[in-house]
Amino acid sequence: MSAELASTFSPAEIEAPLYEKWVAAGYFTADAQSSKPAFSLVLPPPNVTGVLHIGHALDQTLQDCLSRMKRMQGFEVLWLPGMDHAGIATQNVVEKQLAASGKSRHDLGREEFVKKVWQWKKESGGAILGQMKRLGASVDWSRERFTMDEGMSKAVVTIFKRMYDADLIYRAERIINWCPRCLTALSDIEVEHSDDAGELVSIRYGDGDNSIVVATTRAETMLGDTAVAVHPEDKRYLHMIGTTVKVPLIDREIPIVADEHVDPAFGTGAVKVTPAHDPNDFEIGLRHKLASIVILDANAIVVNTNSVFDGMDRFDARKAVVDALRAEGRIVAEKRPYMHAVGHCSRCDTTVEPRLSKQWFVKVAPMAKAAADAVRSGEVKIEPEELAPRYFEWVDNMHDWCISRQLWWGHRIPVWYGPQGEVQVVGPDEIAPAGWTQDPDVLDTWFSSGQWAFSTFGWPENTADLNKFYPTSVLVTGYDILFFWVVRMMMMSTFAMDGVAPFKTIMLHGLVRDQFGKKMSKSRGNVIDPIEFMDKYGADALRFTLARGANPGTDQALAEDWIGGSRNFATKLWNATRFAMMNGATVQGELPATDSLNAIDKWILSRLSETVSEVTQLLEQFEFSRACETMYHFAWDDLCDWYLELSKEAFSKGDAAATKRVLGYVLDQLFRLMHPVMPFITEAMWTTLTGGQTLVTAQWPVANPAHVDKKAESLVAELQEIVTEVRRFRNDQGIKTSLKIPGRFFAPPHIAQYTSAIAFVVRMELGDITPTAKCEAAGVSVEFDLSQSIDVVAERARLEKDLATAIKDQQTAEIKLANEGFMAKAPENVVVEIRERLEKTTTDIERITASLTALPQS
């Protein structure tokens, strides 16, 4: 044995050099040597705020686990680096910097602002590159094509033109969600609804018989009212339909119209109509050809009303309008607080203002249908499938998608306008006519992000990568991003790639929460910084903790203690491996034929085989949590607690050639199996144990069904029972762990040959003795010669407790067997099992009773 492991386990010393080695060798990028079918994974966009968000750490963890396993299985794996997309978060960071010095992007101008954002991005490097920098790796992202200024722009322009030509993109004047702080349009999904305490004010329009009461939460918009609507069959108002009524304060005559939209049961059954400032009212306005009067500007300041309210902020105006109405005695009722859903900007939380404006839209119906069909037909599978209804609910009811943003950081809309108002989309290889001007707006970030699944492969060129890796096998991401990103990718991809969906499987994991299951938030102070914990406990510990907590589709709690536990596990593995190697564990030579092995060796091979097939299957099904549990218990319980313990006697005698080889084999296979979830430590241990070049490209273990040996398993179960019983006896008797006590076994032959191994584990000195105490388990009686008399009281108490348990178990079994219905209908194997249980409990009761009577009187 040439190399050996350090006596203490130090994650930092192992991880940093390995990280650099792997990156240099390209194990984080492409490995296209194999002719096997492609299995590729795509990465989500890095979180460009510069802080590695824990959600993304989970994405990366699970994707890396899968891709490592697949590569070891011989699949071709392409790891695509994070996309440098036009995220609004990036822009926000720079805007915040400006705000700190009292400026806005408008003070800077478009060109300077974009320059500043670029500068920031280059400095921060984004999350993934930042992480690599920290680890000292120099990275050459040869496959990074998806940048703002290069391939991505070409793809964006190309698809815009194709969609425009296919009548899927249009420009229209509509009510859109407008953020008065960001000064841009927002898509529906960028609006977050929350219940706010507002007010519901009932206002009387008109006078005397010719009056009608309307209720509103937005009194200020009455300045732009152009109608009052009632339900066409509402008897209370039938006589008023077609007449006019006067809007208070501004004295405008407006018609009373009948519209199905109005709910007669709500409020007074009459609703004021402000087509320019409410989406419903806009629709009503269209139906009844009403005028749209804009009374709020981009900053949500009241304008053009020729009233005292001009120049007021919308909220101030609301108050002032209500006060003025109250002064005129027109307020019929006021309800405050009135809880109702209000839209907020997802960037800055400002209350969104519905605004009439000219924007670019995607006609989503055909694309959304294709995206839905791909899942309905089974071409794409959503894991876990409980989340599929959410997907359908969304794609089946999607409104047209507003894609223009009045921002500067992003892909500029490739549309140019001529002097006479002509409109032309300028494709990637075209040039706009002289004198024309480009649309000042940029595209929604998800418009470009939606192209991730094909643009990254060089689309629109027909590249080799595109042919090979489209569609990809699995998309791993959090369910929170299903609508933002996944749906857009499904739509854009099916359109661009002739109806072929971008992935075979969409695997959605949950979000990481704090140890009490609460959402992490800065204000709550429960945010976990993965980098900090990687430094403290090692990347393996963090990764294993995340993988272990990842149940499909459900959130996971994460606490520092959990990570510490994983670190302890890594330490345990390290020490066990060190111990194994000190005792000569080896991978040299043929694995001995199972016939020649003792039952303990047979048993660990059997358990290994079962573990390998179980873990492989679980990982294939994205059951990370259960896969990790299985590995954990095999490694810690089976291997460390039992196999190594039961083999110690053989090692101490120096006669354990077969066991050394078996142990070497088991560790070799276990390291391969665990490599995806604990890559660094397994790599270090595996290369030291085997002398192999690197575990990254080693073969994935294959279960050996011939190793499964149920006889050996039940024998070892008996040995475990005996060991546990003796330990318990020692414990109850207060015998020091370090004290070797003389004793002997009375065991059937199949167990007798292992009594020396047991004796070593439980610290017994085997010999011919005069027994003063005994205990029994698994049909074996163990006698001891204790110099001092035993603690009869403790022993009696324990035996009585065991007796009670056995009697209770016996009764349950008897009741079942006496039940005619059970005997008639229960399956055979269940009946046999209960019979066996009855037998066992019966002998247990006899044995324990005998022991009890044999005890001296206390």
Added chain:
RNA sequence: GGACGAUUGGCUCAGCGGUAGAGCACCACAUUGACAUUGUGGGGGUCACUGGUUCGAUCCCAGUAUCGUCCACCA
């Protein structure tokens, strides 16, 4: 208002039509032969509630309650 999910030991969560599981926490003992980032032993749950199906329900069905998440243009 819709959709989905959850309710299992102190905490976070698995599981399953056939005697309730894990990790952490807790109690006791022990520095022993790789490991105190340890070992050994132990305590602790009428599986939210009410009905139903079944020989048998924590598991399947129905209802109730509480909680969570997402979606939603009711003024």
